[in-house]
Amino acid sequence: MSTTIPGSTPADVSRHFAVRDVSLGGAIVSEWIKFRGLASNNVLAGFTLLLLIANGIAMPWAYVFRDRSSPKADYDAYPEMIVDKTGYVGIVLAVLAVLMITNEYRSGQISTTLLSVPRRTPVVVAKAVIIAGVSVVIGVVSSAVGFAVAPAILAGGGYGYVLETPELMRLVLGSGLYLTAIGIIGLALGTIIRNVVAAVLATIVFLVIVPVIPQMFSEYGTEITRFFPIQAGSLLLAPAGTDPMGPWIGSAVLLAWTLVLFVVAAITVKRRDA
Template identity: 80%
Template sequence: MSTSTGSGTAPGTIVRRFAVHDVGLGGAIVAEWIKFRGLASNHALAGFTLFLLLANGVAMPWAYVFRDRSSPRADYDAYPEMIVDKTGYVGIILAVLAVLMVTNEYRSGQISTTLLSVPRRTSVLVAKAAIIAGIAFVIGIASSAIGFAVAPTILAGGGYGYILETPVLLRLVVGAGLYLAAISVIGVALGAIIRNVVAAVLATIVFLLIVPVIPEMFSEYGTEITRFFPIQAGSLLLAPAGTDPMGPWVGYAVLLIWTLALFVVAVITLKRRDA
């Protein structure tokens, strides 16, 4: 702080000037983390996602052990990907959580304070994305690791099992985290682009669940087109090898392209609009 009696002021008037510190990305991330922890609904949605993924990791092996042996559709061997095969769609909950992290600030008017504290708007959006992506990554890693830890025991109780090589295990466990992180960043992007809570949540669900089905309804090439949408492409990282010609990592690269493209649009939109 400094003081002066600068020109244009009445004689004897003391003017105090305070230094303005530009909050960097690190400070923005800390601020977003504090805001995230402060809302019980954030904990509830993140915890619910973890619960569903853990439940799937336990339920799928049990379902295999007690499946109807007389059904032709149940005539298949146990496979490790069953532990994470619902991750693709459960991840939508984290995408919605990410949407709310952005849109709730617009609804409450807190976004004005946020942008005043962190004038670099790109840093605000990157910080929000970093927080939700980090949380999503941990949820994916934890849920899949626990699932793979308990599944062999459950399957062994029915006399079953599967072969799981270390590279595949690493792909599925780390891949669950990577997939959920990317999907959650899409939620941040759509929230920043649309801003309205209800509209952004509905748009996220429609974009991730309904839009990919539309090409199959109206085009003979619909199935091929659908493969390149975020969930369909990204889920290949958690699917058995050979499920799709793209393969797991190319499929995830397609998801990352969607994520990056939407995030860039969100950054441009945030910069050009008033809070």
């Protein structure tokens, strides 16, 4: 049987009874339990994996059955076609990351979470670790399946491509890193905005619509667009020489976006009330 002190507040209770501060490891375990326990998380993660695998199979299949005499289709098969839609499909993971944090604010569960982890920053870090782990697995598995199946599909039409081991590693690991960055951007925006609908819309607008706006109003719009997350990150999975920035500068730009938004999110959590 529990005893309640009349007129007491959570702050009063914390002065009478020590609150155990959960470590970062404990916070990660807790977030993983919460992630697995929510069906929508499993559905969205599984849906993203299936979409990426489907893209990896559909792209070489479409190449084989496309009219090869068409000038627009007259190009050699290239390995990057297997992963070239990763960024846009990854928006589903960004939405998943938004829901991981905003649903807690909507339900009020965030108060319990922050009571268990008073320092607060580990909460955001733990959620980022979970979304990163899920994203890496989805990116690596889906791209690996694509690269395993694509050669057989292309060979059926008499086509193929050359793929050296370093390039294969860049594309497979890069898929996981690309998805991780997009997911953490979604988590950061969700943490900053808090409202479920507003945060989901803001994430989609930021990743998809905002990069197009400079092209509508500036002659340098195309150059500006290259520095937004989806566009910069896509260079990590693009054929060599397609952009002067190259894969590593592009991934550095994506990383910069991710770190800045994540730091802002962590500061927001520390300074705001639950």
